Amino acid sequence: MSDYRSTDRDTVVVKRRSGGTVIAVIVVAALVIVGLLFATGFWSADVKEGALPDVSVKGGEMPKVDVDSKEVVVGTSKAKVEVPKVETETKTIDVPVVGVKDDNK
Known part of the structure; x- marks a missing residue:
């Protein structure tokens, strides 16, 4: 972030970088670090020992x-x-019963 002051003492112009610039700097730094590791x-990519299977x-x-x-x-x-x-154990207890009583008999 840069701070530019003009000749007028009350005016301050602030110049900010966009988010894309910050992301680009991070990606470039990561690529440089990975390149140095290789x-x-x-880090190494060991692909010399492999072979394709025999197919007929x-x-x-x-x-x-x-x-x-x-x-x-x-x-x-x-x-x-x-x-x-x-x-578990078995106990005998009273449980509610629901039914229909037919008075016609």
Whole structure:
């Protein structure tokens, strides 16, 4: 924010930057920081070790793909876990009854 004073002592002109300028400065600073991190080797994009899978296709058939992937193992194991115990008991109590009485009998 800049403050310009004219020869008249009562007039002050304030010049403000727009929000777009501030955002542009932040984006440029972020790009410079990311560039420095890649240049120094702190961050690296390691894409040299990958390879495409072997695919063989004949007309009218689904492609056969040979892919080496990780094996997912699913199972159970024994563990002691605290579980809340809920108990119930049976009591005999009076409950309201709703019905229709037929006086014609």
